[in-house]
Amino acid sequence: MFQPRSIAIIGASKKPGKIGHDILKNLIDYGYSGRIYPVNPNIDEIYGLKSYPSILSIPDEVDVAIIAIPAEKVLSVAEECGIKGVKILVVITSGFSEVGNVDAEANLVKIAKKYGMRILGPNIFGYVYTPSKLNATFGPREVLGGNIAFITQSGALGIALMGWTIMEEIGLSSIVSLGNMSDIDMIELSEYFAEDPNTKVIAMYLEGLKPGSGKDFVERMRRVVLKKTVIVIKAGRSERGALAVASHTGSLAGSDMLYDVAFKQAGVIRAYGIEELFDYSRAFATQPLPQGEETIIITNGGGAGVMATDAAEENGIKLLNPSDSLREAFRKTMPWFGSSKNPIDLTGQAVVENYVEALEIAYESPEVKNIILLYCRTSVLDPLELAKAIVDVKNRYRDVSKPILVSMIGGIDVKEASKYLNRNNIPTYPIPERAVKSLAKLIEYYRFLKKHKLESLTRVA
């Protein structure tokens, strides 16, 4: 599915705006290097590719068949795909169980089983795998490469978020639209990404599991979590939200408390909104795992330091009480009215050198396990200059397994500097709270791994 040698698009079209056109165009333009076979009996060629009247007339093996034709024709085409020896059916078409058409979907699954095919969908917008330069969606084209795999159970929201990740420069290894999950589900996909060297983080928008798969979810996802971080938004948390899920996808959202327990047991990180999902993903995608709890906050603004401190306490982060010698070291890089208690307040007079020295001290000190760096725009310190210096220090300490998360507060030049940091793998947020919450999740994961990796070792012994 993710590295196919050939893809057929059944329902390929010449007409922009048609799903069968847009997917084909994305496939071609995004740079997929395998063989592409448009299938449409009414067309001879599209974009220089020969079009075939049916999948059976393609003189080659077909690994993946993308189906974008009306629902009533899907079953017979699936049958043909089976005869042809297709391995994966990607059924874009909607109008199945999500609108009550349960029988048609069951028959689709039956046909697939008969021929040993697997199904993604139906009722999806497609999928992306950036390492294969494969964009088989009718969403935005220029998905950025990276190591976050995004799995979504919602279509419109998923497509909208594709555009959002491009704007926010969030790099993805994959995007998968789950739709009705008639066959392939989020658990199996997660197991795939757990072994995928191109994926470090699995981010998921979830509305509900397949009925009865709760226990399966916990057991199998826990094994995934021991290899890769999994972050999930579970929508339909509230009673009314669960009803909305039912009317949206026909699936049962289930009790949120049960989900919460399941996530905790499996070690899945929970996000409560879209912003959190990608904030956390960005942190996990770029930062090493913490080697301990003790965290230091370095700032040039007292107020920003206080807000970060509040957020740290509220999110269960243990702030370091620096030893006298460590305080003495920090004190050398700040004016006399600065603070060497944690938060380390370099004051509004801080220039690049002060930040660099404070950062070096933090990286060198074995007391410090995690770093939050805050910057308020001041006239004495250019944000881009600071950003470059931070990247430089970070690179010098690349062998030190100490997460660093940054928040830069200010206007347009601060935003540019933040982008520079993000591009250089230092997760940077526009407000301190978001940096702190993201670090809290890194630490939560650290605790889970510490507990469960030890447990499994014990069991083996």
Next chain:
Amino acid sequence: MFQPRSIAIIGASKKPGKIGHDILKNLIDYGYSGRIYPVNPNIDEIYGLKSYPSILSIPDEVDVAIIAIPAEKVLSVAEECGIKGVKILVVITSGFSEVGNVDAEANLVKIAKKYGMRILGPNIFGYVYTPSKLNATFGPREVLGGNIAFITQSGALGIALMGWTIMEEIGLSSIVSLGNMSDIDMIELSEYFAEDPNTKVIAMYLEGLKPGSGKDFVERMRRVVLKKTVIVIKAGRSERGALAVASHTGSLAGSDMLYDVAFKQAGVIRAYGIEELFDYSRAFATQPLPQGEETIIITNGGGAGVMATDAAEENGIKLLNPSDSLREAFRKTMPWFGSSKNPIDLTGQAVVENYVEALEIAYESPEVKNIILLYCRTSVLDPLELAKAIVDVKNRYRDVSKPILVSMIGGIDVKEASKYLNRNNIPTYPIPERAVKSLAKLIEYYRFLKKHKLESLTRVA
């Protein structure tokens, strides 16, 4: 202070980067139309303005004196200001009580009292009042006009947020840096803004009240709140955060529970982060007050609708159960597989006309008191086209007191459309949760007013 006829800048300088330069330059370039008097014995003129050796040599009355000279010279200059008949001392200079120099500050207050002057500061970055085109800060220049007054007890954070409001296109009537609050405090400023026709919302970053002023805060702020919305971030909520406040400003943060009670009694809306502060401010600055609780969510993406529903329930918003006739009306503007339960799901096939019709129905229906409109980027509906249509409908129903808050999810074109909506006074957020939380605060304020305005009426009777 906010509409002075003349301002002296004591410590005016020709050197960019110096505070005495930057404030003067901001004053001139931002367009202040009163008279400006630079004071510096070593200079003859700056930017075409005659410079005076001392405030006493200015041949005119001086309403406001901005003091940007070393701390040790402030007292004698304050004395001169008193003799001159200055009304307001704006003391930028730091090095007073915030670093333990309590006596100097007490003496400053004594001098001011003797001459009937009021003091803003010391230890501040200045203040802005956009209706007077007055920017007396060393922060960013191009503050956007609007009806939010922003009062901040933190300097570096305050300056950084000035830049942030410019980037985010948040319009302000005023920015006031409080510093050590030796005299003028947030309560008195709030009382001023309560009567200010240019201010609709008072947004505040607070670290602590003056000792013993808690009761005063509740009583006087409640009167303010009955006229204008007050939104506060109280930093130093956590134990450790309170310690950080102490080491930052020397003031006591006090028990957060007490603050929480005080805010509730006064009807002050509480924000827990910078993003929330301005999200809420934007909603209050542009929207009419709710006339009831019942809220409807209109969406083209089921997932976005579910997330908004969760957020609504979690934030105490009562979602409307539409009557059969209302459901029937909505049903006419969606395909058969849409949903006319609340959330109203127009489906991913929705075009501008569907949204316009649904909005008109919502504005017309007396069942609906508040509107949340969600849009996920789809290929069939251009976001800017939708934004323009929303503004158009909104303007047609400008006499209907029904708040509308929007969330648009997607990439760069969605961001542009969101800006268009914000510029046209429709608060628009990049994720549904932020729109919903902001509406929850509008409703919270509605409840407070309903209760307390009735109470005060009863009392009068």
